[in-house]
Amino acid sequence: MAVYQATTSAPVNIACIKYWGKRDTTLILPTNSSLSVTLSQDHLRSTTTSRADPSFTETKLWLNGKEEDIKSGGRLERCLKELKKMRKERIEDKEPNAPKLSEWNLHIASYNNFPTAAGLASSASGFAALTSSIAALYELNTFSSVKPAASPSELSIVARLGSGSACRSLFGGFVAWQAGSSPSGSDSLAVEVAPQNHWPTMHALICVVNDAKKGTSSTSGMQRTVETSALLQHRIKDVVPKRLEGIIKAIQEKDFDTFAKITMADSNQFHAVALDTAPPIFYMNDVSRSIISIIEELNRVSLSKTGHLVAAYTFDAGPNAVIYTEEKNVKQIIEIIVKYFPQSSELTPFPDPFKLFGGKQPEGAEELPEGFNQDVAKVWEVGSVKGLIHTRIGDGPRVLAEAEALLGSDGLPKTLA
Amino acid sequence: MAVYQATTSAPVNIACIKYWGKRDTTLILPTNSSLSVTLSQDHLRSTTTSRADPSFTETKLWLNGKEEDIKSGGRLERCLKELKKMRKERIEDKEPNAPKLSEWNLHIASYNNFPTAAGLASSASGFAALTSSIAALYELNTFSSVKPAASPSELSIVARLGSGSACRSLFGGFVAWQAGSSPSGSDSLAVEVAPQNHWPTMHALICVVNDAKKGTSSTSGMQRTVETSALLQHRIKDVVPKRLEGIIKAIQEKDFDTFAKITMADSNQFHAVALDTAPPIFYMNDVSRSIISIIEELNRVSLSKTGHLVAAYTFDAGPNAVIYTEEKNVKQIIEIIVKYFPQSSELTPFPDPFKLFGGKQPEGAEELPEGFNQDVAKVWEVGSVKGLIHTRIGDGPRVLAEAEALLGSDGLPKTLA
Numbered sequence: 133m134a135v136y137q138a139t140t141s142a143p144v145n146i147a148c149i150k151y152w153g154k155r156d157t158t159l160i161l162p163t164n165s166s167l168s169v170t171l172s173q174d175h176l177r178s179t180t181t182s183r184a185d186p187s188f189t190e191t192k193l194w195l196n197g198k199e200e201d202i203k204s205g206g207r208l209e210r211c212l213k214e215l216k217k218m219r220k221e222r223i224e225d226k227e228p229n230a231p232k233l234s235e236w237n238l239h240i241a242s243y244n245n246f247p248t249a250a251g252l253a254s255s256a257s258g259f260a261a262l263t264s265s266i267a268a269l270y271e272l273n274t275f276s277s278v279k280p281a282a283s284p285s286e287l288s289i290v291a292r293l294g295s296g297s298a299c300r301s302l303f304g305g306f307v308a309w310q311a312g313s314s315p316s317g318s319d320s321l322a323v324e325v326a327p328q329n330h331w332p333t334m335h336a337l338i339c340v341v342n343d344a345k346k347g348t349s350s351t352s353g354m355q356r357t358v359e360t361s362a363l364l365q366h367r368i369k370d371v372v373p374k375r376l377e378g379i380i381k382a383i384q385e386k387d388f389d390t391f392a393k394i395t396m397a398d399s400n401q402f403h404a405v406a407l408d409t410a411p412p413i414f415y416m417n418d419v420s421r422s423i424i425s426i427i428e429e430l431n432r433v434s435l436s437k438t439g440h441l442v443a444a445y446t447f448d449a450g451p452n453a454v455i456y457t458e459e460k461n462v463k464q465i466i467e468i469i470v471k472y473f474p475q476s477s478e479l480t481p482f483p484d485p486f487k488l489f490g491g492k493q494p495e496g497a498e499e500l501p502e503g504f505n506q507d508v509a510k511v512w513e514v515g516s517v518k519g520l521i522h523t524r525i526g527d528g529p530r531v532l533a534e535a536e537a538l539l540g541s542d543g544l545p546k547t548l549a
Numbered sequence: 550m551a552v553y554q555a556t557t558s559a560p561v562n563i564a565c566i567k568y569w570g571k572r573d574t575t576l577i578l579p580t581n582s583s584l585s586v587t588l589s590q591d592h593l594r595s596t597t598t599s600r601a602d603p604s605f606t607e608t609k610l611w612l613n614g615k616e617e618d619i620k621s622g623g624r625l626e627r628c629l630k631e632l633k634k635m636r637k638e639r640i641e642d643k644e645p646n647a648p649k650l651s652e653w654n655l656h657i658a659s660y661n662n663f664p665t666a667a668g669l670a671s672s673a674s675g676f677a678a679l680t681s682s683i684a685a686l687y688e689l690n691t692f693s694s695v696k697p698a699a700s701p702s703e704l705s706i707v708a709r710l711g712s713g714s715a716c717r718s719l720f721g722g723f724v725a726w727q728a729g730s731s732p733s734g735s736d737s738l739a740v741e742v743a744p745q746n747h748w749p750t751m752h753a754l755i756c757v758v759n760d761a762k763k764g765t766s767s768t769s770g771m772q773r774t775v776e777t778s779a780l781l782q783h784r785i786k787d788v789v790p791k792r793l794e795g796i797i798k799a800i801q802e803k804d805f806d807t808f809a810k811i812t813m814a815d816s817n818q819f820h821a822v823a824l825d826t827a828p829p830i831f832y833m834n835d836v837s838r839s840i841i842s843i844i845e846e847l848n849r850v851s852l853s854k855t856g857h858l859v860a861a862y863t864f865d866a867g868p869n870a871v872i873y874t875e876e877k878n879v880k881q882i883i884e885i886i887v888k889y890f891p892q893s894s895e896l897t898p899f900p901d902p903f904k905l906f907g908g909k910q911p912e913g914a915e916e917l918p919e920g921f922n923q924d925v926a927k928v929w930e931v932g933s934v935k936g937l938i939h940t941r942i943g944d945g946p947r948v949l950a951e952a953e954a955l956l957g958s959d960g961l962p963k964t965l966a
Binding site for chain 2: 362363366367370371393396397400401403404405407408409410411412414417418421424428432
């Protein structure tokens with residue numbers, strides 16, 4: 133008998149204009165629009181296999197091989213409900229011969245290829261992979277059909293119900309999450325600002341920073357900011373709209389200087405409103421601040437020599453730095469980072485993917501650029517930056533071949549090597 | 550022949566509503582009003598002796614025994630010019646027999662009794678001591694006359710020309726610096742909100758934090774914020790006026806909870822706008838943040854048990870914490886701070902001034918308050934907090950006896966033991 137199963141992968145995205153604050157915590161409607169860069173699934177990705185079968189007695193979910201409870205009325209259930217509704221109304225009710233997949237239970241297996249220790253949020257790529265795999269299973273998606281029953285933007289609404297920033301992982305390239313105004317959330321969705329191939333030389337370097345203590349969860353933190361920050365409303369009303377306009381224009385024109393200025397300013401302002409919260413919220417630590425000082429100094433020197441910036445840092449709700457830069461600058465930046473943050477002999481999770489160092493662990497820069505004030509930061513002990521992940525701008529969710537499925541013929545997770 | 554000389558001391562003040570940003574950098578006119586607590590000169594003080602003599606061939610200044618150049622057109626010269634003008638117009642022009650001190654050169658010796666290493670700004674107490682000592686020499690001041698030629702508020706305008714926050718050190722107790730609106734600065738002055746004896750149980754604990762790298766100077770930092778922060782104008786227009794009103798009412802009613810809430814919120818917002826600056830400015834480090842986490846946890850536990858807060862932290866343009874609390878809470882707070890920040894065997898600069906520990910180095914708390922989550926911070930290595938200075942609310946400038954003079958009979962600095 134027929135097997136109804138689909139496997140997709142979805143990317144991580146890192147915001148340049150930050151999402152911080154919900155106007156509706158159930159529907160996950162944000163207080164402001166945001167904009168992100170989608171990172172390549174060649175390195176960081178979540179993969180999900182979804183299978184519908186009339187013999188399944190209940191819907192089950194496995195995350196990284198471990199079965200998870202599905203909270204009734206929870207975020208996952210809300211996503212599944214929406215997808216089943218789309219399947220029923222848009223396909224089954226119209227095509228009598230279409231199997232009634234919406235009435236069957238599901239087995240869902242999801243896997244993140246990046247270590248949790250990396251401290252990278254997996255909820256965005258995870259819910260994007262879940263949404264796209266079920267959309268593929270239900271044949272709602274653009275990937276398997278020229279006349280989709282649901283567009284990526286419509287699917288981004290479903291992913292948003294799972295985790296706000298997940299909606300931005302439904303597209304590759306540069307993606308805006310429009311806050312929207314409808315109480316139903318029908319217009320709070322992701323749109324593509326520019327595709328991956330518009331600016332293929334945009335690379336990203338993730339500095340994985342050792343985190344001594346667990347920070348405030350972004351879900352609770354952002355609501356505390358909404359409730360107590362005297363500055364947040366000003367950011368939402370007067371600052372973000374201008375920045376969004378400015379960075380979209382910069383992306384369209386591939387104007388890296390403006391892109392970098394806005395990205396760094398918005399990261400700093402996000403952490404500023406977190407600090408303006410009662411009690412205050414801190415995500416960056418002294419290592420994060422040293423990375424900022426190094427990049428600011430690198431930009432200062434470059435600006436004085438060439439009139440242009442070379443890199444932009446941004447920090448999400450944790451101490452890790454993500455540095456955006458053009459491909460041609462990555463090697464130098466890695467060598468300078470490694471000079472201040474010596475690496476252990478182990479290679480990073482994705483060793484030298486662009487063959488900048490012959491597959492070896494990068495060495496620290498022997499000399500700094502002329503005019504660079506080396507005292508902007510101290511040389512930290514090994515392990516302060518636990519690893520470097522070099523990646524680049526990437527595409528949206530991918531439909532994978534049967535061979536990549538995470539569920540076996542028995543409908544249970546394969547044991548991963 | 551007669552010797553014309555006066556010696557005064559002046560206190561340090563620590564702001565609860567922060568001064569950050571000038572609307573006039575020459576006259577030192579602030580973008581917003583601020584409010585501070587004057588700390589006791591029994592512990593921290595600047596002392597200045599000023600002498601006028603027709604035989605002096607030039608005006609000289611010694612800081613901590615070392616002669617300093619007096620920059621022509623600089624801040625010091627502006628202060629001296631104003632004071633000479635007051636002396637001439639208000640006394641010499643009216644009393645023909647009054648010696649023409651305003652026409653004579655000055656010898657000025659100033660000394661701070663706290664180590665520079667403490668990282669406490671000495672410019673406020675320094676310029677307040679300088680202003681009050683010359684005012685005493687010129688008999689302008691309230692201290693030597695019942696019918697003063699210049700009120701403390703008028704003298705605060707002079708001190709302001711030397712260093713903005715110095716104007717607040719012309720009064721004891723709780724002091725507001727009114728931003729004013731006149732381009733001349735004639736209404737940008739300090740006023741007493743409440744005297745020292747209004748709330749004598751208000752104590753302060755300064756945690757001297759080890760500072761790895763030199764931070765941005767406040768003079769350049771605040772102007773960078775004025776030029777680049779998208780949030781500062783909102784703070785100035787919409788936030789500070791309400792907070793000022795609220796904290797003045799709290800002080801009048803001795804409402805510690807409100808005093809503490811506003812003080813902590815404004816410290817955090819000051820550091821938030823510094824972070825919202827391009828390039829961002831950081832004054833607090835991971836040690837500072839641990840102190841915040843400890844005080845916030847202490848307040849959380851106390852609030853749940855008693856409905857009241859016990860302490861308020863505030864941070865100026867550096868990593869040092871100043872903790873305001875009522876006298877009855879100081880011992881417990883010191884013991885908790887010492888638990889997380891073990892002290893070396895050396896005693897702090899002012900060992901146990903209130904005899905809480907029998908003159909010995911305080912021990913760390915053996916147990917934390919019930920319900921206190923000890924994981925809010927790690928136990929830091931010795932030296933992370935270099936010392937603790939326990940002091941309390943204090944009075945304004947004091948006129949000192951001849952014996953305290955820093956200048957000898959030859960008009961040159963005494964060599965201090």
